[in-house]
Amino acid sequence: MASVPLHLSLLGELESEVMNHVWSTGQGEVKAVHSALGAPRGITVNTVQSTLKRLYEKGLLARHKVSHAYVYEPRVSREAFHHGLIGKLVGQLVNGQADALVSAFVDLTERAGVDQLQRLEALVAERLRQRDGGSR
Amino acid sequence: MTQVLPGAQLFLLAAVTYAAIGALAVAAFLLWLGPVLQRWEPGARHRAVVMLAALPAGSALVLLVAASLPSVLALAAPWLDHCTVHGGDHAHLCFVHLPEVGIRLGLLAALAYLVLRGAIRVARAGTGFVRAGRIVAALERSGEPSGVHDLTLVEAEQPLCVAAGLFRPRILMSRGLFGLLVTEERAIVLAHERAHIRRRDIVVSAVVRGLTALHLPAASRWLRSELAVAAEQACDEEAAEEYGDRLVVAATILKVERAMRTASSGALAPVAMAFGLTAVERRVEALLGAPEPARSLRLPVVMMGAAVLAALLLADELHHLTESLLSLIAH
Numbered sequence: 001m002a003s004v005p006l007h008l009s010l011l012g013e014l015e016s017e018v019m020n021h022v023w024s025t026g027q028g029e030v031k032a033v034h035s036a037l038g039a040p041r042g043i044t045v046n047t048v049q050s051t052l053k054r055l056y057e058k059g060l061l062a063r064h065k066v067s068h069a070y071v072y073e074p075r076v077s078r079e080a081f082h083h084g085l086i087g088k089l090v091g092q093l094v095n096g097q098a099d100a101l102v103s104a105f106v107d108l109t110e111r112a113g114v115d116q117l118q119r120l121e122a123l124v125a126e127r128l129r130q131r132d133g134g135s136r
Numbered sequence: 137m138t139q140v141l142p143g144a145q146l147f148l149l150a151a152v153t154y155a156a157i158g159a160l161a162v163a164a165f166l167l168w169l170g171p172v173l174q175r176w177e178p179g180a181r182h183r184a185v186v187m188l189a190a191l192p193a194g195s196a197l198v199l200l201v202a203a204s205l206p207s208v209l210a211l212a213a214p215w216l217d218h219c220t221v222h223g224g225d226h227a228h229l230c231f232v233h234l235p236e237v238g239i240r241l242g243l244l245a246a247l248a249y250l251v252l253r254g255a256i257r258v259a260r261a262g263t264g265f266v267r268a269g270r271i272v273a274a275l276e277r278s279g280e281p282s283g284v285h286d287l288t289l290v291e292a293e294q295p296l297c298v299a300a301g302l303f304r305p306r307i308l309m310s311r312g313l314f315g316l317l318v319t320e321e322r323a324i325v326l327a328h329e330r331a332h333i334r335r336r337d338i339v340v341s342a343v344v345r346g347l348t349a350l351h352l353p354a355a356s357r358w359l360r361s362e363l364a365v366a367a368e369q370a371c372d373e374e375a376a377e378e379y380g381d382r383l384v385v386a387a388t389i390l391k392v393e394r395a396m397r398t399a400s401s402g403a404l405a406p407v408a409m410a411f412g413l414t415a416v417e418r419r420v421e422a423l424l425g426a427p428e429p430a431r432s433l434r435l436p437v438v439m440m441g442a443a444v445l446a447a448l449l450l451a452d453e454l455h456h457l458t459e460s461l462l463s464l465i466a467h
Contacts, residue, residue: 017277020278022280051433073258078291082292085271099346100265100341100342101269102338103300105329106393112416123424125387127424
């Protein structure tokens, strides 16, 4: 699988739906994707076709021809896609551009010192041992 | 019509002067109050930081409104007009008798620079916000439902969990972290992130970020950092109260921090090493101790209310004081 081209990775709603579908089924051609996503939403085959083409042009899908129809499959795995997005988000956090929009359980841009971390881990473990009478 | 510009310059100069006085007062106040504030319980500390962050903008607004009241009154009741006693070159803070001369060119250039710099910073922050919002939305849309209504799982090994989004915040947890934590630890992480959403920490943080643009750089950094730590600690306390065990919350924070450290030794992202105690260290230290007693901010709120009332009651004196100050600075 290729790595995600980040400048192209911010997908619209339908593009995300189509990618989710192709990621979960492994591959899909226009009619199948339209039956699964387009028909229930009243979206035409042409719209689904152009969405798949756009994702192919963005480098997120690969395609090959079977008979007269293109069959699309992921060129970028969901994990690689998310890894790229998270890297980009963390990059923005480091630059101070996203810190007001994201609240992480532990800070994504600042790491505790090794000695401090070990000291605190030992302290917490000791407190838990004392409290639980060595049962933990 | 040609006098509108000098008039606008004076009002802008008054606003900037008052904001600068507010910013200097907060910076001086923090030298003394900063270490004291750090010992307060997180909820009160969070509210105090928000109040301090809003002080320059708030005081500039109140003082400018109060100082403009006599001229507003003169608009409504011309017989109350007192401007005729001044000379033509006086710095009139007035909507009726606009000043004949503007402010010094050097000062005007400095004001223009400040306004332009502020506009660029706002534009940059706005762009960063939009980009980050689009990334979060893309992660949510392409993530997998976890079975828990407000949690989306993200296909990534990095051990992270975030509450993200300004108007419709949601929780994103990586599958790596989901697999790393046992059920009780997952519940603690979710309780912590839900506390952020309940407390509207993200909106508050965004507003404070805007307000700190008016502060001196060191004070601005301190306020933003302290706001973030206070919000994290307040959510730790809520998670500890919900789960009923401060030690397990501390252990969970350390477990995630350890996993993040391992992950970031790979190619996760550039990592800033912090000087002094990091947020995680402060959070764990606080959880190892007894919870600080709740603290009321009624006194500072009453004092601020009294200050606003005093400014309005002394509007006439404030108007003259502002005009004298502006005459001194501007001409």
